[in-house]
Amino acid sequence: MKKILTVIAIIALGTAAQAQDIKFGLKAGANFASINGADNTDNITSFHAGAALELNFVPMFSVQAEGLFNSVGAKVETGDDINLDYISVPVMAKFYILPDRLSLMAGPQFSFLINESESLIETGDANSLDIAAAGGVELRIIKGLFAQARYTIGLNDVYDGGDSKNAVFQLSLGYMFF
Numbered sequence: 080m081k082k083i084l085t086v087i088a089i090i091a092l093g094t095a096a097q098a099q100d101i102k103f104g105l106k107a108g109a110n111f112a113s114i115n116g117a118d119n120t121d122n123i124t125s126f127h128a129g130a131a132l133e134l135n136f137v138p139m140f141s142v143q144a145e146g147l148f149n150s151v152g153a154k155v156e157t158g159d160d161i162n163l164d165y166i167s168v169p170v171m172a173k174f175y176i177l178p179d180r181l182s183l184m185a186g187p188q189f190s191f192l193i194n195e196s197e198s199l200i201e202t203g204d205a206n207s208l209d210i211a212a213a214g215g216v217e218l219r220i221i222k223g224l225f226a227q228a229r230y231t232i233g234l235n236d237v238y239d240g241g242d243s244k245n246a247v248f249q250l251s252l253g254y255m256f257f
Contacts, residue, residue: 100134101132101133101135101257102132102133102135102223102256102257103130103133103255103256104131104133104223104225104253104254105128105131105253105254106128106130106131106145106225106227106251106252106254107127107128107251107252107253108126108128108227108249108250108251108252109124109125109249109250110125110126110127110149110150110151110247110248110249111123111247111248112124112125112151112152112153112245112246112247112248113246113247114152114237114243114245114246115232115233115243115245115246116242116244117155117243119155119157120153120154120155120156120161121153122153122154123151123152123153123154123161123162125162126150127147127148127149127167127251128147128148129146129147129167130145130146132145133173138178139174141173141175141182142170142171142173143169143170143171144168145168145169145171146167146168147169148164148165148166148167149164149165149166149167149190149247150162150164150165151163151165152196160196161196162195162196163194163195163205163237163245164192164193164194164195165190165209166190166191166193167188167189167190167191168188168189168190168191169187169189169231170186170187170189171184171185171186171213172185172186173217179219180219181217182216183215183216184214184215184216184229185212185213185215187210187211187212187213188209188210188211188212188213189208189209189210189211190209190211190245191208192206192207192208205237205238206236206237206238209233209235210233210234211232211233211234211245213229213231213232214229214230215229215230216228223254223255223256223257224252224253225252225253225254225255226250226252226253227249227250227251227252228248228250228251229248229251230246230247230249231246231247232244232245232246233245
């Protein structure tokens, strides 16, 4: 785990040195989450909040790394709901369709489990690392204010003993300070 974080930090520092423009911001929003493959479950509404760092390399391309508190899970029809809290680190490649206005983004997300619902603690099934693929769109509204819509699908199982992957649709509002 420490090796992965060290490699990510080295890559981030190396690419930051080549960036022409660096922006820092905060964002928060709603999560509409489910666990694909889990029996007798339905969507749950929760939230995410955190910081974003955008490194602009050329006018039409940048990389945005984020650190988010991310609450996901699912409603269970026959028992306790599944609630999973993560520290998520999405690293998104951003392609600007309209310069400084509209962009498409895609990239990996690494999420580290920090809290889980009681029903999962008792069975010890939840995996501590969730690796996902994410994609979305961002609209810069005015000055630093932006809105994002993003879909994230897990690539590994949420818990052992089943084909279960996190699936989250996120709507965010944020502000880039500089």
